[in-house]
Amino acid sequence: MLQFFKKKTPFVDIWSGTPEMHCHVLPGIDDGAKNSQTSIILIEKYKELGCPHIIATPHTMHGIYDNTPSSIENAYTSIKDQIGSIKLSFSSEYMVDDNFETLLDNKSILPLYKNYVLIEMSYFQPPENIKDIIFKIGTLGYIPVLAHPERYAYYHNKIEVFQDFKARGCLLQLNALSLSEHYGDSCQKTALKLLKDEFYDFIGIDTHKIEHLTKIEHMKIGNSYVPALKKVCDKTSSLLTS
Numbered sequence: 001m002l003q004f005f006k007k008k009t010p011f012v013d014i015w016s017g018t019p020e021m022h023c024h025v026l027p028g029i030d031d032g033a034k035n036s037q038t039s040i041i042l043i044e045k046y047k048e049l050g051c052p053h054i055i056a057t058p059h060t061m062h063g064i065y066d067n068t069p070s071s072i073e074n075a076y077t078s079i080k081d082q083i084g085s086i087k088l089s090f091s092s093e094y095m096v097d098d099n100f101e102t103l104l105d106n107k108s109i110l111p112l113y114k115n116y117v118l119i120e121m122s123y124f125q126p127p128e129n130i131k132d133i134i135f136k137i138g139t140l141g142y143i144p145v146l147a148h149p150e151r152y153a154y155y156h157n158k159i160e161v162f163q164d165f166k167a168r169g170c171l172l173q174l175n176a177l178s179l180s181e182h183y184g185d186s187c188q189k190t191a192l193k194l195l196k197d198e199f200y201d202f203i204g205i206d207t208h209k210i211e212h213l214t215k216i217e218h219m220k221i222g223n224s225y226v227p228a229l230k231k232v233c234d235k236t237s238s239l240l241t242s
Contacts, residue, residue, distance in 0.1 A: 153187075
């Protein structure tokens with residue numbers, strides 16, 4: 001039995017077949033793919049890893065990446081005829097900043113799928129009104145999905161915050177690379193705890209460059225975490241197809 005907890009399984013063996021719902025593969029509109037050629041390279045790698053469907057989620061961040069539904073659709077249109085058989089959709093990762101409520105009020109939101117909206121926060125401090133934002137997203141008929149909660153260092157060792165978010169109807173999305181030391185030891189520990197305790201509803205890779213997918217290709221996960229990882233992969237597939 002001890003050997004079970006010591007052995008590791010390739011991450012891709014579990015994840016393959018799961019839709020990608022958080023990545024930056026559209027060309028030239030954020031800090032991800034810089035051009036169409038890079039976009040195609042990333043998408044081809046996703047196909048190689050067994051991904052059937054990519055939802056591209058470029059940043060919408062006021063004053064930095066002022067994307068709109070039109071700019072995102074234009075970037076998608078520029079490559080959609082070059083990607084072959086894989087399904088490609090588009091949405092956005094919305095920074096909860098001083099302009100986000102305006103986007104909500106103006107209905108300038110691109111949901112992930114149906115009514116799911118991917119949001120992120122500053123890595124330096126949480127928005128003071130984050131609970132109000134979660135409530136407002138819900139009142140407008142959307143379901144908030146918080147990207148990579150394990151990466152917010154100010155919430156490490158504060159699991160009760162995530163319990164509160166979940167109770168308020170906010171879903172949580174794991175960054176796959178957080179299961180390794182890619183973002184640091186504290187982030188990894190938080191991710192593994194949240195995974196083991198089944199806090200996550202979605203998993204995404206958050207790819208910005210080919211090196212991220214190369215790391216995913218070679219990443220392994222301890223067998224004690226495999227059942228929880230399978231569950232979140234299955235849940236991701238179910239939520240994005242039901």
